[in-house]
Amino acid sequence: MTKKQGEFIRIDKNLDFIDKFMRKEECEMGYIGNHLSASKGFLAMGKQITKLGGNTFAFFTRNPRGGKAKEIDEKDVEEFLAYKEEKRIGALVAHAPYTMNLCAAKPDIRSFSKEMFLDDMRRMEFLPGNFYNFHPGSHVGQGTEAGISMIAEALNEALPLAEHTTVLLETMAGKGSEVGRSFEELRQIMDLVECRDRLGVCFDTCHTWDAGYDLVGNLDEVLKAFDEIIGLDRLKAVHLNDSMNEKASHKDRHEKLGQGRIGADALKAVVCHPALDGRPFILETPNEDEGYAKEIALVKGWMEQE
Numbered sequence: 001m002t003k004k005q006g007e008f009i010r011i012d013k014n015l016d017f018i019d020k021f022m023r024k025e026e027c028e029m030g031y032i033g034n035h036l037s038a039s040k041g042f043l044a045m046g047k048q049i050t051k052l053g054g055n056t057f058a059f060f061t062r063n064p065r066g067g068k069a070k071e072i073d074e075k076d077v078e079e080f081l082a083y084k085e086e087k088r089i090g091a092l093v094a095h096a097p098y099t100m101n102l103c104a105a106k107p108d109i110r111s112f113s114k115e116m117f118l119d120d121m122r123r124m125e126f127l128p129g130n131f132y133n134f135h136p137g138s139h140v141g142q143g144t145e146a147g148i149s150m151i152a153e154a155l156n157e158a159l160p161l162a163e164h165t166t167v168l169l170e171t172m173a174g175k176g177s178e179v180g181r182s183f184e185e186l187r188q189i190m191d192l193v194e195c196r197d198r199l200g201v202c203f204d205t206c207h208t209w210d211a212g213y214d215l216v217g218n219l220d221e222v223l224k225a226f227d228e229i230i231g232l233d234r235l236k237a238v239h240l241n242d243s244m245n246e247k248a249s250h251k252d253r254h255e256k257l258g259q260g261r262i263g264a265d266a267l268k269a270v271v272c273h274p275a276l277d278g279r280p281f282i283l284e285t286p287n288e289d290e291g292y293a294k295e296i297a298l299v300k301g302w303m304e305q306e
């Protein structure tokens, strides 16, 4: 079933799509955490998130600016997996390095990016059942269509290696030549991918706002558009960030919760929206530990009020 582009702009007050999520017997547990440094390994990250009060977390699969990944320490992974179960930590949302650009104009950057991507897929298999999120890429003047086909091509090579991982395309702010600035662009990538059951989307609140989606004025309409164009069952994780800039600014500057242009009320509505129940919410706000602990407590408070 292909949805026509732009179909979502139709003004339709029928919000049946929300009802289907509200009919569930009980609410799933809420998962909240933040992006952590992976330098001391998985068990250390697990203990750190417990200390901060969270029950999920994100981490870079390798140096965000560099290339070479540390060897996986199988003993650390084993100990972490036991800890994860004991503390009921939810699915993790790993983040690809920023240097990975699957639709770069330079062939050497493109092939280096694909190598990182494939290697990350193999590494994620040590931690089955988690998410791997990446920025679709920047087409650097080649055009969106060319970018989309290069990203899909890389996904078609990578997904067969990701037997126990769900790969997530992140919604982007539309800075420079970023691909993935609209739900339609993400859908176009997904349409070209074969193993679609292992592919989803990570919804970044700062990015979607900066891209022009009105999370403050009409969250229902934004989620309805997502449902019509991609399908809410594909929305697997949320990056919960406020934004330093106005809607449609295409800037991508994250702000602490409640201190930016999205604001606490709109972010609370995202966290408590029935259509997003049970998703991991990851903070990528400009904070140190103390700030993250406070934001985690704030979001847990919102979740409990649901």
Ligand SMILES: [Zn+2]
Binding pocket: 095, 135, 170
């Ligand atoms: Zn990101």
Ligand SMILES: [Zn+2]
Binding pocket: 170, 204, 239, 284
């Ligand atoms: Zn993000």
